[in-house]
Amino acid sequence: MKPNAADYLSREEFEALQLRRLKETVTRVYNLVPFYKAKFDEVGIRPQDIRSLEDIKNLPFTTKQDLRDHYPFGLLAVPMDQVVRIHSSSGTTGKPTVVAYTEHDMKVWIEVMMRSLLMARVGPGDVVHNAYGYGLFTGGLGFHYGAEALGAAVVPSSVGFTKRQLMLMRDFGATILCSTPSYALHLAEVAEEEGFDPRNDFKLRAGFFGAEPASEGLRQAVAEAWGIKYFEAYGLSEIIGPGVAASCEYGELHIFEDHFYPEIIDPATGEVLPEGEEGELVFTTLTKQALPLIRYRTRDISRIYREPCRCGRTILRMGKVVGRSDDMLIVSGVNVFPSQVEHVLTKVEGLTPNYVIVVDKRGVLDVLEVWVEVDERIFTGDLGSLENLKHKLEEELANHLFLRARVKLVEPKTLERSMGKAKRVIDRRELQEKLGG
Template sequence: MSLKDKDCMPREELEKLQLKRLKETVERAYYLVPFYRKKFDERGIKPEDIKSLDDLKKLPFTTKQDLRDNYPFGLFAVPLEQVVRIHSSSGTTGKPTVVGYTRHDLEIWTEVMVRTYLMADVSEKDVVHNAYGYGLFTGGLGFHYGAEAIGAAVVPASGGFTKRQLMLMKDFGATVLCCTPSFALHLSEVAKEEGYKLHEDFKLRAGFFGAEPASKGLKEKVAEEWGIQYVECYGLSEIIGPGVAASCKHGNLHVFEDHFIPEIIDPETGEVLPDGEEGELVITTLTKQALPMIRYRTKDISVIHREPCPCGRTILYIESIKGRADDMLIVNGVNVFPSQVEHVITKVEGTTPNYVIVVDKKGVLDKLEVWIEVDESILRDGVGTLENLKKKLEEELLNNLYINAKVKLVEPKTLERSMGKAKRIVDRRELQ
């Protein structure tokens, strides 16, 4: 069966394969990982109790804290001699999370990355400029090995060094760009400053963007700036790295279901929600050996859809990640995600998609301020134009998000640029 065929398997055949693999994963987790055995026993569950896919909801959740509590290798289901790669998170909020891979795991990871690249028909004729960070972060190596397996020429540029990256992209004739959406936008900004003509000096035809939520407006802006097909990529190191899901030409974010089972739950109650309802994405791995994950709570907010996709793939798709449950701001009782703010900004002419959300306290009430960089052309139009733009943005934020936000317009290139994931929120309430 070709990799493309795996995405188009009849549902009945796919679900039969999922159940077989789920039973194997649950059995491995129970007998090889003391953590899971304890959690299963506390619930009175044995591996043989899993008789259908519907029984998945009987199993306990796994969280990022569980990985930290079992640092470094407590959740591994194989001895260290069988682990050939170790990745880790940055650990900025405590102990890092550690993930391991057997040779088989790396083969699976490469396979799902090849399927990701096939969303834009990447082949051995392409030159892939990989500007994701290499090292303990899974992004760089995930995209690298997938492209090599296809036979494309890979330029392992990693992050930073923007001007050098642009030189290499032009001189090496890159046709595919891999990086975060915010870095793609930063590259286009600097390219124009350096005198490049984006659609003439570069040969890009597709880009693979992930590692941070991006609004529809930002995606459209990146695609338009570079004149490329925008492929959204979703993944997380605890599950495998990039390669959990990728968007087809119709923009639907397909999950590679033969390796991962997604669910949407109510973040408060943990109850499984019906398709079409928004909630927290939960993922169970089906083929991971070193680090099987049972019902991992991603904290990412999304929606599951199972209706047929025009691309012909039968695997379900999820909506673009709206944000993380822990990135959601509650401002005077209203839920706000940075991606919602971003979408409003990108729809108003005269702004750039560079912004920072600052939340403060005024007495007992929360105060929201959005700092937004304006386009250089707006500065030439005078104070009156800036005042009108500020007013329009405040009105649009109120109409779309139902919050009173004060807008502060700042000059181009004032806000700090990120070489990796963009930092969009400054919450000063925590400091008071």
């Protein structure tokens, strides 16, 4: 199948299409969603005030809390008899966020997933081993439908039962792996434990990885462990699921901006930032019917670039997500993202990318501790070597974080593995405050 023509439009064509769709979306939500009518009226804006793409900055933001406050269907722009699919994200703090799709929305989702998978030329003859979670989580079904539409064979393995997954990958001749990057690395570890060579005993040629931030080091570790090309998938359930952006053969993340209009804002002030500056990624859906969202704050920290890519696509590029504004740790006044720690770990020889960040409070002082596994290939129990490795990592962390961190080296395969999104941070300070220090 040939690449989608929308990936190669000129800027003028893109902007004309976006403006037309933006006007339609703004009019739609104003007339059909009481929440948006109230928000627009509050700031004194009407649909007819949107005359250019720059006018989007005058529209109010939407947050995840807004979706929770209107749980389950308070933000729908269509009656329920037009809804054909319902998904939700995990509700770790109260109610989950619920998303709904019309038949038109499902076609858009399949389209952008096809465009994502075409980055790796997925098609007939490929066997796609889909180790994303199925069910209410959008990841599994998003990749499933996109791969099927391209004519590939899909193995809906979902998560868990790692040894069985490896058996299926070998026996069915999987050529494409879809999973979180941390789980892909875990699969490779278990394959080696079972006596297999991930690079030579499997037929994988590429993988699509996402659903969690990954440093360049983790991406390289996954690609090298399996001997495959690493493709990144970016998305979020509230916007559509996976399929908001995907990386090309040159590793550049491309946003499908004919459906999702992106902005970068200062997370503190909400002001739109110039091209190339790092800030919070915001999306406005341009074609969704069931749950259109205006200026949805993703909390993901990234950048946007406009110049065309070497692959020939003219759609905007976004930088790798370096973390989330709501996942950012403030330790002794210093901003710390887990991805920064991960980047350092993957550059120090003798360590694995498996780690946990623990933040404590000692009296009035914050204490940052990093627990990281030593690579079993160098783990000999020699205390002198381990102490040298510990000091080296502490120095590297200090140089990158501008903050002193304690390092705790642990034996190989002792930290808990995640079947989905890896949990990297344990912040004990809030509990300690509740208990009175």
